[in-house]
Amino acid sequence: xxGSAWMPGADRDPRxxxxxxxxxxxxSRRVVLHWTASPxxxxxxxxxxxxxxxxxxxxxHLIVPVDDxxxxxxxxxxxxxxxxxxxxxxxxxxxxxxxxxxLVQVAMVCTTGDDPFTKGPGPWWPQVLDWLDGWGIPxxxxxxxxxxxxxxxxxxxxxxxxxxxxxxxxxEIPNTPxxxxxxxxxxxxxxxxxxxxxxxxxxxxxxxxxxxxxxxxTVTVRMLKPTSPIMKGEDVRAAQQLLxxxxxxxxxxxxxxxxxxxxxxxxxxxxxxxxxQTDGWVGSKTWDALLNx
Numbered sequence: 001x002x003g004s005a006w007m008p009g010a011d012r013d014p015r016x017x018x019x020x021x022x023x024x025x026x027x028s029r030r031v032v033l034h035w036t037a038s039p040x041x042x043x044x045x046x047x048x049x050x051x052x053x054x055x056x057x058x059x060x061h062l063i064v065p066v067d068d069x070x071x072x073x074x075x076x077x078x079x080x081x082x083x084x085x086x087x088x089x090x091x092x093x094x095x096x097x098x099x100x101x102x103l104v105q106v107a108m109v110c111t112t113g114d115d116p117f118t119k120g121p122g123p124w125w126p127q128v129l130d131w132l133d134g135w136g137i138p139x140x141x142x143x144x145x146x147x148x149x150x151x152x153x154x155x156x157x158x159x160x161x162x163x164x165x166x167x168x169x170x171x172e173i174p175n176t177p178x179x180x181x182x183x184x185x186x187x188x189x190x191x192x193x194x195x196x197x198x199x200x201x202x203x204x205x206x207x208x209x210x211x212x213x214x215x216x217x218t219v220t221v222r223m224l225k226p227t228s229p230i231m232k233g234e235d236v237r238a239a240q241q242l243l244x245x246x247x248x249x250x251x252x253x254x255x256x257x258x259x260x261x262x263x264x265x266x267x268x269x270x271x272x273x274x275x276x277q278t279d280g281w282v283g284s285k286t287w288d289a290l291l292n293x
Contacts, residue, residue, distance in 0.1 A: 003134025005078035007062060008226060008264045008280050009127055013048050013076050018057040020082030020098060027160040028100040029137045034060065034085065034107040034167045042109045044074035058084030060105040066122030067111050073124050079104050079135060086170060096170055099158060102135045121190065126228035133230070134261035138162055139190075143169045164190075209284040213291050224259050224267075224282035231259040239263070239282050242290040243270055 006012065036047050044063040051059045061083050065071035077083060083105040086097035097103070106128065108121065121128075129139070140163040143152050152169045210220045221235045237257035243249060248270040250262035264280040271278045274289045282290070 004261050005080050007075055007131040010073040010075045013074055016057055017076040018084055019077055020084055022082040022098055026101045029102040029135055029162040030100050031104045031132055031137055031164045032167055032170055036107045036109050041111050043071050044109055047109050048074055060085050060107045063107045063109055064124055064128055066108055127226045129228040130226045211287045211291055221287055226264050232257050246270055
C-alpha cells in the first residue's frame with residue numbers, strides 16, 4: 001500500500017530538504033509526532049526557516065499549524081523520503097530515522113506559545129489523518145500510552161509494530177533526558193479531529209448544494225471534502241463514477257463510496273482541467289461540472 005507522497009491541501013517548501021533512504025524494517029508504518037518548541041511560537045514557514053538556517057536540510061516531513069488562523073500545513077519532503085529530525089547513528093539499519101517502509105515525521109506548531117497538544121491538534125488534523133490513513137498507518141499508539149515518559153524498547157522500535165508515537169518515546173539517544181514534546185493529549189481528540197471550524201483558506205462548509213441538471217430538473221447533494229472519518233455514501237460513489245466518466249478516475253480505480261485521498265486527488269485533477277479552484281472539495285461548481293460537463 002502506498003498513499004499520496006504530498007498531503008492534499010498542504011503548501012510545499014521550495015528549498016532543498018534531504019531525502020534519506022529508509023531501510024532496515026520494511027514492514028512497519030509509523031508516524032512520529034513532534035512539538036516544535038524552538039522557537040516556542042512559530043508559523044509553519046518561520047519554523048521551516050529556523051530549521052533550515054540551523055540544521056540545513058534535516059527536519060520533518062510536514063509542519064502543521066494548530067491555530068485556526070489561516071496558516072496551511074507546510075510539507076518539506078515527500079512521505080516516501082526519510083526525514084532527518086531523529087538521531088542518525090551512522091548505521092544504515094539502526095538509525096531511528098531510517099526504520100520502516102513508511103516513517104512520517106510530523107511537527108505541530110502553535111503561534112500562541114501554548115503546548116499545541118493541550119487543546120487538540122487543530123483544524124487541519126482531519127486532513128492530516130486522512131493523508132496518513134492512505135499510507136496504511138493504523139490510528140493507534142505504538143507504545144501503548146501516549147503520555148508515558150518511558151522510552152520505547154529498541155525491540156519495539158525495530159519491530160513491525162505500526163501506528164503513532166510521541167518523539168519523547170523514540171529510542172533516539174540512549175541514557176539521556178527525554179524532550180518534553182509532545183504534551184498531554186486525549187486519544188479521542190486525536191482520532192476524532194476536534195475541529196472547531198474548517199480552515200479559513202478553504203471554501204465555506206455548507207453541507208448540501210442543489211444543482212440544476214440539464215434535462216433532469218434539480219438534484220440536492222452533499223458537499224464532499226476531506227474529513228476524518230472519511231465521508232461515505234452513494235453521493236460519493238456517484239462523484240467517483242462521474243470523475244471516472246470525465247477521464248479522472250481515482251488512482252486506485254475504485255468507486256467504493258469513500259472520499260479518501262485517491263478521490264480527493266482525482267477531484268483536483270478534474271478541477272484543474274475545468275479551471276476551477278483545485279481544493280479537492282466537491283462543491284456547487286465542481287458538482288455542476290461533473291453533472292453537466
